[in-house]
Amino acid sequence: MTLEEQVLHAWKEWGIRVLVLLSLAIQVLLLVLAEFRRRVDSGVLRAFVWSAYMLADSTAIYVLGHMSVTSRSPEHRLMAFWAPFLLLHLGGQDNITAYSIEDNRLWLRHLQNLVVQVAAAAYVLYVSSMLDSRSLLREATIILFLVGAAKYGERVWALWRADSTPLGNKYMSFESPNRVSFSAEIVGPVHGRGWEASTYIAHLLLDIPRDLMNGPLPQQPRIYFWIFHDEVYRIAERQLSLMHDVLYTKAELQHRWCGICIRVISSLAAIGAFLLFLVVDYHQKESYNKVDVAVTYILLAGALVLETTSLLAGIFSSWTCFLLVKWRFKQGSREVMEHQIEVLPGRRTIWRVVASVYQLIHAGNWRRRYWSGSMGQHNLIQLCARSKTSGISKVATWMGLEDRWNTPFYSWSIPVSSSIRGMVVNQVVVRQSEARSHTVMARTRELYERMGWQAENIKLDESILSWHVATEIYLRWYTERQQETATGSRWEEGHRPLEYRAEVKDLSNYMLFLLATRDYMLSPTASRIAYVEACYALTALEYSSAEELITLLRRWGIA
CATH class of the missing domain: 1.20.190 (Delta-Endotoxin; domain 1)
Structure with missing residues (x-):
């Protein structure tokens, strides 16, 4: 043979x-x-x-x-x-x-x-x-x-x-954008701090980020919470994790009555099939191929482990905790009627036990990350400068695959610093204050006028590209002025040192990263076509480094 x-x-x-x-x-x-x-x-x-x-x-x-x-x-x-x-x-x-x-x-x-x-x-x-x-x-x-x-x-x-x-699964009226009806169990301020409170709020507002994925909400719900300043970012992290569950897992269906039935029945079926096959194998040892019998035992054991793991993971997840809280509120709690919601109040023994069990299981959740804790980075200036000298990029260009190669190859990630987290939280707080918002808008309009170009009435993708390039040009100019200061020159009158230089650059790179590689996370009107056109336009220019490209763009801006 x-x-x-x-x-x-x-x-x-x-x-x-x-x-x-x-x-x-x-x-x-x-x-x-x-x-x-x-x-x-x-x-x-x-x-x-x-x-x-x-x-x-x-x-x-x-x-x-x-x-x-x-x-x-x-x-x-x-x-x-x-x-x-x-x-x-x-x-x-x-x-x-x-x-x-x-x-x-x-x-x-x-x-x-x-x-x-x-x-x-x-x-x-x-x-x-x-x-x-x-x-x-x-x-x-x-x-x-x-x-x-x-x-x-x-x-x-x-x-x-x-x-x-x-919102996409049912018709909604657009006539009264300020009127939104909510069931009694989710209206009112939430008292308390900790894992339960943040989880409840994150679940409660989950429909908002879901619908924002497909465009702006036709109605803005008016829900007010008493949230401590240091918990805002943690609640955002919880919602980020929940959106991962919605988009990539069975979490929502897993905690419906049909999903619960499927998991209970599948676990019982795996146990019953395993026991029944033990009986069959004992009485009919010579009827089946021994190798096939061994493979069957492995499949049965694997199914038993996977289904049991699925059932237990569903029981002890935050989704189950949220459903228990909602069920508790539906029992006609006086706190609900008075709009004073307490998460897992524990006034009865059973709820005190439930609260203790979930706190034990999720102990350390404040320290554990619900996501990678990193943010993507993509820099248009660096991409164009490096791709002109990279041999692999030249081969990809010759094959017509430069975009498919350059976009992921020149992208990287960095940890989200504490200063960026603070900036995000402060921005949320600032936007909640009408007076401070007017101040921010006034400063923004002043910045538009000083830069000499209009950023109004342009699309989101074009805005991201414009601000990214403007940020790179400004940071380059700031570095040059800083070097002049070190040699004895003075700053221009009225100019203040840039306090968050690294953070500004990281956020600029992150927004371009979303446009270049994760455009589905932006508004549906945003498209990466403008990014691709910008790459082709900049790579066609004559330069040998990122500094020369920035200098060339500055000259064009002055002209």
């Missing part, structure tokens, strides 16, 4: 088994890495998560397509029992349904795959002996099949919901 024939024979004998175990391993990998992805900003980690996400569906679909032939063999009758497990794998893990925003927009494609793969799994069971009334695994097979189809359908539902918003 030649080497080629040996390889073909080994693949025919072991191919399905290896791929089934690979499908399970990918699900475990996704379950673990998805949580790290939320808090760690690493290109290597993103590459692993993306690879696992792409391989998960293709592996399960490939195995289901070939199982209809292999499972007919008398030696591999047990393979048909693996089909429901593949449906469970196609349902994915609760903490990652989509890798990017674009995956949510492909929910209709996943719906088509759902119909095809459920039909394929049903055909595998039909042509096998698993649905035979004499088979002891019949009930377990049917239950696992139904649970797998339900979890796969839930994933498609989650993708569809992430691609829509509450």
Whole structure:
């Protein structure tokens, strides 16, 4: 037998088994890495998560397509029992349904795959002996099949919901923009500090960032909270984490009554199937292939661990805590009627116990990050200057892929400094004060006039580009004046030293990073087309360094 024939024979004998175990391993990998992805900003980690996400569906679909032939063999009758497990794998893990925003927009494609793969799994069971009334695994097979189809359908539902918003799912009146009706349990100030209060407020206002993803709100809700100054940023962090749950996980559906039922039934089904297979294996040891039996035990154990983990993670999540608080308020609490909401008041023993349990589970949440704690950076001037001297960039330009190469290659991330956090919080506080807002606008108009160019009535993408270039020019000019001061020259009269020079540059780079690589996070009217046109225009100029490019732009501005 030649080497080629040996390889073909080994693949025919072991191919399905290896791929089934690979499908399970990918699900475990996704379950673990998805949580790290939320808090760690690493290109290597993103590459692993993306690879696992792409391989998960293709592996399960490939195995289901070939199982209809292999499972007919008398030696591999047990393979048909693996089909429901593949449906469970196609349902994915609760903490990652989509890798990017674009995956949510492909929910209709996943719906088509759902119909095809459920039909394929049903055909595998039909042509096998698993649905035979004499088979002891019949009930377990049917239950696992139904649970797998339900979890796969839930994933498609989650993708569809992430691609829509509450305002986009129903018609709303635009005649009275200042009138918004809220149920009694969410109106009024929130007393107290700590993890429970910030979580409740973040959940309460979650519809606002969801709808802002698709454009400005037609109605602005009037909800007032008593929030301590040092908690504003933490609440924003919680909302950032919740938006990650909405866009990339099953968190919302997981905590509906249907999601709870699916997880309870799937966990019980995994336990029942494991126990039933123990009985079958004990009484029919010689009926099935030993290797297939071992693979089945691994699949059962894996399903049991994954489903139990999913159930426990859902029970002890912040979403469950929020639902418990809302249910507590719906019981007719006097504090609600008086608009004096206390988060988990604990006046009854059961609520005191619930509060203690969640505080114990989420101990240290103030110290734990809900996101990576970093911000992306992208500098147009540096990109244009470096790409003109980089050999790889020249090759990418020759191949017509300069934008696909330069944009990610010349992007990086930095930790969010405490000063930037303070600036964000102070800006929120300033905007809440009408008098101070008028002062800021007056200073802004004065700055427009001094710079000699108008920034009004321009699109968001053009505004980001204009302010980014203006920031680079001004910081370069400031550096030159600082050097002159060091040599004995004086500052211009009325000029004040720049207090937050590094922070200004970081925020400018961050806004351009959003426009260049994350334009879907900006207003729907924003487009990266202006960024691409600016890159092509600047790279066509004659210069050899970033300083020369800035000097050239300054001359154009003066002219």
